Amino acid sequence: MRTRWAILGLGAISRDFVAALHASKYGVLHAAGSSAPERAERFATENGVDIFGTYDDVLARDDIDAVYISTVHTTHAELTIRALEAGKAVLCEKPAALTLDEVERMLVTAARVGLPFVEAHKTRFSPFADTLNALVAREAGAGERRLTATRGGASVSRDGRLFDPAVGGGSILDIGCYPVGLAVQIAAAMGELLGDITFGDVSAELVAGVDATAAARFSLGRLDVSVGSSIVKTLPSTSTIDIGDCQVVLPDPWGNRVESPSAILVRRGGREETLTIPTVQPMAAEADALSVAMAENQLEWPQMPWAQTRAIAAVVEIWRERALSVGAERP
Numbered sequence: 001m002r003t004r005w006a007i008l009g010l011g012a013i014s015r016d017f018v019a020a021l022h023a024s025k026y027g028v029l030h031a032a033g034s035s036a037p038e039r040a041e042r043f044a045t046e047n048g049v050d051i052f053g054t055y056d057d058v059l060a061r062d063d064i065d066a067v068y069i070s071t072v073h074t075t076h077a078e079l080t081i082r083a084l085e086a087g088k089a090v091l092c093e094k095p096a097a098l099t100l101d102e103v104e105r106m107l108v109t110a111a112r113v114g115l116p117f118v119e120a121h122k123t124r125f126s127p128f129a130d131t132l133n134a135l136v137a138r139e140a141g142a143g144e145r146r147l148t149a150t151r152g153g154a155s156v157s158r159d160g161r162l163f164d165p166a167v168g169g170g171s172i173l174d175i176g177c178y179p180v181g182l183a184v185q186i187a188a189a190m191g192e193l194l195g196d197i198t199f200g201d202v203s204a205e206l207v208a209g210v211d212a213t214a215a216a217r218f219s220l221g222r223l224d225v226s227v228g229s230s231i232v233k234t235l236p237s238t239s240t241i242d243i244g245d246c247q248v249v250l251p252d253p254w255g256n257r258v259e260s261p262s263a264i265l266v267r268r269g270g271r272e273e274t275l276t277i278p279t280v281q282p283m284a285a286e287a288d289a290l291s292v293a294m295a296e297n298q299l300e301w302p303q304m305p306w307a308q309t310r311a312i313a314a315v316v317e318i319w320r321e322r323a324l325s326v327g328a329e330r331p
Helices: 012-023 037-046 055-059 073-085 100-113 127-139 171-190 282-295 306-326
Strands: 003-008 027-033 051-053 066-069 089-093 117-120 145-152 197-207 210-220 223-230 239-243 246-250 263-268 271-276
Touching: 003 012, 003 055, 003 282, 012 027, 012 282, 027 037, 027 055, 027 282, 037 051, 051 055, 055 073, 066 073, 066 282, 073 089, 073 100, 089 282, 100 117, 100 306, 117 282, 117 306, 127 171, 127 239, 127 246, 127 263, 145 171, 171 210, 171 223, 171 239, 171 306, 197 306, 210 306
Parallel strands: 003 027, 003 066, 027 051, 066 089, 089 117, 145 223
Antiparallel strands: 145 239, 197 210, 210 223, 239 246, 246 263, 263 271
16 A cells, blocks of 8 residues: 655655655655645745645545645644644654654654654665765774764855744754764664763854854764754764774765665775775655555664664753854854
């Protein structure tokens, strides 16, 4: 059977999710929901579906199996809980929520109603993630454990949600969750305790009251992590993982919305080896993961388990709080 999807929140990423559903094995777009009914009608017409309306209109229907939530960050928790209580499985864009407390309420609701919840870290649902996890687990042992990961680009304007504190603007929530998510993934592959979080230095530059650029050092168990994010300048996209005498280089750890990452460089003893990895449509893969979880009565999916969603939320919340506290406003 096909999973009948509703999309809540109809921005640019939702159009990419529609394309992903066309490439998926199990999903089909069935309905569109928006805070503005006219936007929902327009989106539905453009994408060939007849069902549209407000969030409440869509969630009240009994012919929808799952919802993809791609609204502004501040509404993720509320809409996820409403969708789960309405009997819909949920794939929620990252970050799952602004705080760990909100994430806990989402997961408690999913467990109570017996429906799966998956945070949409799309790179997790790919051969790249599986290969990286296996490599890190194999190399993990005594010695150094360090990750450096940044992501950033200059926004074309300083208007809109990225620079609006009221809707969770700023670089950490929007793209800082990518390097944090990678750090949590690597720590888990190493067997570290994800709740063992220790923070070091945090720095930030603020624009319009949001963290336009931010950096942090922290540890997850024995993994030392340096991360950075920006919405006003380009940051290096290459990430490095140092494990004992091995360095793992990820030239493009994020991929894009239509193709997962494809290469891992391994350096050891002056020698280099490049692992070339098959790619997938990552948004289609995450949609299909939720479909399979529903079919198999699983509340969470092993490629993006709830323990890692919790850990990401905990790190992001601390990083953001400290960044907004220490950051100086820039023109």
